[in-house]
Amino acid sequence: MTPIWRLDWDESLSVCIPEIDAEHRHFMQLINELNEAIVGRMGMAQIKSCMQAVIYDAEAHFAHEEALFREWDYPETEQHMSRHAEIIQALHEIMGRFEHDGLEYELIEAGLAVKAALIEHLLTEDMKYRDYCLVSGNRCGTDA
Ligand SMILES: [Fe+2]
Numbered sequence: 001m002t003p004i005w006r007l008d009w010d011e012s013l014s015v016c017i018p019e020i021d022a023e024h025r026h027f028m029q030l031i032n033e034l035n036e037a038i039v040g041r042m043g044m045a046q047i048k049s050c051m052q053a054v055i056y057d058a059e060a061h062f063a064h065e066e067a068l069f070r071e072w073d074y075p076e077t078e079q080h081m082s083r084h085a086e087i088i089q090a091l092h093e094i095m096g097r098f099e100h101d102g103l104e105y106e107l108i109e110a111g112l113a114v115k116a117a118l119i120e121h122l123l124t125e126d127m128k129y130r131d132y133c134l135v136s137g138n139r140c141g142t143d144a
């Protein structure tokens, strides 16, 4: 009954900015590692270390996106930044659940919550700046 899932990259997830696509691929990899640690019952120390890696990675990635928004004069910067802040808060809240040994299903749900928060953000908010860049011609399809 253990849910086995794995995030795999495909082109529909591309925001047309190679450096950002690379970061999104990387955090999908970290989410997979977190899930593997949970379903593989690798122990709380390992699970927490994977979760910490997700948080550091999300913080660095969000800061990078926000720097690009300023460069582009992206009109939805404020709204997007507040979504980022909410996700970081949610990730810390999930990390808190790992502080006391949870039941297996609670850990699995925590892994799913991390996946849902980050992937939903990519598919909704991040796709809005992809569309903006496509229309405005900002860096789209170019490398750093
Ligand atoms: Fe992103």
Ligand SMILES: [Fe+2]
Binding pocket: 062, 065, 080, 084, 121, 125, 126
């Ligand atoms: Fe974002």
